[in-house]
Amino acid sequence: GAVVSQHPSWVICKSGTSVKIECRSLDFQATTMFWYRQFPKQSLMLMATSNEGSKATYEQGVEKDKFLINHASLTLSTLTVTSAHPEDSSFYICSAQGVVVGEQYFGPGTRLTVT
Amino acid sequence: DAKTTQPNSMESNEEEPVHLPCNHSTISGTDYIHWYRQLPSQGPEYVIHGLTSNVNNRMASLAIAEDRKSSTLILHRATLRDAAVYYCILAPSGTYKYIFGTGTRLKVLA
Numbered sequence: 540g541a542v543v544s545q546h547p548s549w550v551i552c553k554s555g556t557s558v559k560i561e562c563r564s565l566d567f568q569a570t571t572m573f574w575y576r577q578f579p580k581q582s583l584m585l586m587a588t589s590n591e592g593s594k595a596t597y598e599q600g601v602e603k604d605k606f607l608i609n610h611a612s613l614t615l616s617t618l619t620v621t622s623a624h625p626e627d628s629s630f631y632i633c634s635a636q637g638v639v640v641g642e643q644y645f646g647p648g649t650r651l652t653v654t
Numbered sequence: 655d656a657k658t659t660q661p662n663s664m665e666s667n668e669e670e671p672v673h674l675p676c677n678h679s680t681i682s683g684t685d686y687i688h689w690y691r692q693l694p695s696q697g698p699e700y701v702i703h704g705l706t707s708n709v710n711n712r713m714a715s716l717a718i719a720e721d722r723k724s725s726t727l728i729l730h731r732a733t734l735r736d737a738a739v740y741y742c743i744l745a746p747s748g749t750y751k752y753i754f755g756t757g758t759r760l761k762v763l764a
Contacts, residue, residue: 543697571750582741583698583754632697636750643750645690645697 541567543635545646552623552653559619560649562633568613569635574606577630577648589616623653658742663759666732674727674758676742681722684746689716689727691738692757698741701727705747737762 542565552558562572570591575583587608588596595608607619620627634645659677666672678687686705690698702709702716704725709716715728729736741757 545697573751575754582756583692583752585751585753588751630695634697634750634752642700642703643688643752644700648695648697650695 541565541635541642541644543569543633543644543646545631545633545649547649548647549650550652552651554624554653555622557619557621558623558651559617560631560633560651562616562618562635562646564614564635564644567635569616570613571636572610572616573634573643574608574616574618575632575634577632583632586618620651623651625653627651628653658744658755660740660742660755660758662756663761665761665763666729667763668734669731672729672732672736672760672762674729674740674742674760675724676726677724678742678744679723681744682746685744686747687716687718687722687725688743688745688752689714689740690743691736691740693738699738701740732760732762734762734764736760 544563546561572589574586576586577583585598586601589608589610591610591613597603605621610616630648630650632648634643686703688703689701691701692698702711702714704716717726739757739759741754743752
């Protein structure tokens with residue numbers, strides 16, 4: 540099946556700094572990628588839809604100025620958490636539309652800890 | 655977006671079949687039923703999806719009720735590696751914007 544990677548797999552940063560997370564589709568092109576956030580013991584929450592070459596679409600309640608998304612190519616989307624605070628500590632997961640209709644491929648996730 | 659309802663948790667013995675139910679009484683005619691599972695500290699993994707007819711693949715089977723208001727994911731022989739949270743998701747054809755519910759945490763007993 541198609542593979543989606545994320546980098547880094549985990550990151551620790553200080554409060555007030557920014558962190559960039561990369562999501563790559565390794566063996567297929569993805570015009571649309573999605574970013575999710577997951578807190579411990581909770582389900583995934585969709586944050587935004589990332590479209591190649593255009594602005595991301597954010598879900599209600601997600602601050603677009605805080606979570607900057609860039610989909611610069613058909614294989615790369617990035618999520619930048621700006622001015623991170625401890626409450627932004629979470630597991631961030633990206634996904635990409637698969638080549639097979641109906642399948643969506645998820646990355647392994649990035650664990651962000653803000654101290 | 656149509657909602658799904660799943661039991662919070664289920665247990666199964668290893669090597670036995672597991673039936674994971676999902677209720678989706680507000681499903682619309684264009685909604686596909688998708689199943690994903692998530693192992694601890696990993697991203698979700700595709701399991702199976704269907705529209706109206708029952709579906710089989712190497713991982714599992716999907717049984718869809720005739721009125722499509724419920725479905726059941728069937729793992730034919732549970733293994734310890736099948737212990738995960740299983741999510742049932744509805745999405746219209748061509749839409750990949752998934753809204754995850756709470757899922758079912760499956761525990762497999764050796």
